[in-house]
Amino acid sequence: MCTTIFLLNIYYRERPTQRHTGYLKHLPTAHTGVSHWIKGDTKRIQRGLSALFTYSNIESLREALRRRFLALERLRWMVLDEADALMDESFTELLEEILRTQVVVVGATFPTGLSETLAKFTDVGRFVTLSTQSLHHLPPHVQQKFVRLKGRDKLPELLQLLKERPSSGGAVLIFCNTASTVNWLGYILDDHKIKHLRLQGQMSAAARAGIFASFQKGDVSVLVCTDLASRGLDTSSVQLVVNYDFPDTLQDYLHRAGRVGRVGSKAPGAVISFVTHRWDVDLVRKIETAARKRTGLPGMDSTFA
Known part of the structure; x- marks a missing residue:
């Protein structure tokens, strides 16, 4: 839910006068396939939209980019939810292919070495860090x-x-x-x-x-x-x-x-x-x-x- 609220804030910041025009699309997992998602949706995208929000797993996003059903030339924001999992070595190569834009990193845990991984494709020195005092703490009431x-x-x-x-x-x-x-x-x-x-x-x-x-x-x-x-x-x-x-x-x-x-x-x-x-x-x-x-x-x- 916190990630959803954050995405809406990004949308309203980028489109302050437009409260109802936009498009939220889920790219498929490996089980549904990119071709299934493409059918019937590319025409909507090509007509022109005030904003296109796509949420996806990394592999499906790369496949959509490879087949040129999506392009990142005008991309302003990319949000990585469950950041510690996405920064695992198995995803590093995929992220290096995709991330060439503004990056928002979200997660309940930020393990040692995260900054070194991010530094491969972005300037870590320009990051602004926002965290709660309870980051990496066990719930005190549990x-x-x-x-x-x-x-x-x-x-x-x-x-x-x-x-x-x-x-x-x-x-x-x-x-x-x-x-x-x-x-x-x-x-x-x-x-x-x-x-x-x-x-x-x-x-x-x-x-x-x-x-x-x-x-x-x-x-x-x-x-x-x-x-x-x-x-x-x-x-x-x-x-x-x-x-x-x-x-x-x-x-x-x-x-x-x-x-x-x-x-x-x-x-x-x-x-x-x-x-x-x-x-x-x-x-x-x-x-x-x-x-x-x-x-x-x-x-x-x-x-x-």
């Missing part, structure tokens, strides 16, 4: 609990947690590190008659949208998911996040924890993490220290932010 146990004990612990949870306890997100674990855990929950939904990246975009809509409406209160659900999933019904698999990074933990205790929630909520590996202990200590001292998570401050 309880962080760590359960140290052996791997074989994770499933019994989870089943007991779900079966003892009252029906009025709100929705639950259960995070796994891989799609295969999501599917396996789903089969186990089926065997125990625990109603749930599954969400992971191997599903089609349409399937994911339908699953999230059902979860959002409250049809089912348990969602087993990968980190795909840790970004952009905005719902006030979640009161418990369970890290069945402990996340690989502090950034991932912060995004998962951010799914609970959101604005409009009836209860502050909690995050319960199963800790089974020795290499997770260092991250746990950093999280516990940051939560206790109410400081930002370490190692996430970039020179940009």
Whole structure:
């Protein structure tokens, strides 16, 4: 929602006298294909519009540019939402192709090294930084609990947690590190008659949208998911996040924890993490220290932010 408001402010700044003329278009994901988007829409664009807002994933945008269905000669603004994910090495080459204009970088986390990546295609020294005092901080009203146990004990612990949870306890997100674990855990929950939904990246975009809509409406209160659900999933019904698999990074933990205790929630909520590996202990200590001292998570401050 914050990104949408920011986009509207950009539009009104660029077109102060025009409040109703414009065009918002979603470029497709890899599942729908650029050719599907093009059909019936290029004529509208070619007629001339006061503003064209396009939101897209990076690969679809590059494909539209390559096939000359879009051009950036008159582009004034480009907004990168979920910036830390887009600045991953796998996207760097695509971004270098596309970004040659004014850049707005938006994200809940700005990891170390972000400025070095941005410097490849823009002048970082000209950036104006706007950030909240809570950047990289855990939500102070959300309880962080760590359960140290052996791997074989994770499933019994989870089943007991779900079966003892009252029906009025709100929705639950259960995070796994891989799609295969999501599917396996789903089969186990089926065997125990625990109603749930599954969400992971191997599903089609349409399937994911339908699953999230059902979860959002409250049809089912348990969602087993990968980190795909840790970004952009905005719902006030979640009161418990369970890290069945402990996340690989502090950034991932912060995004998962951010799914609970959101604005409009009836209860502050909690995050319960199963800790089974020795290499997770260092991250746990950093999280516990940051939560206790109410400081930002370490190692996430970039020179940009």
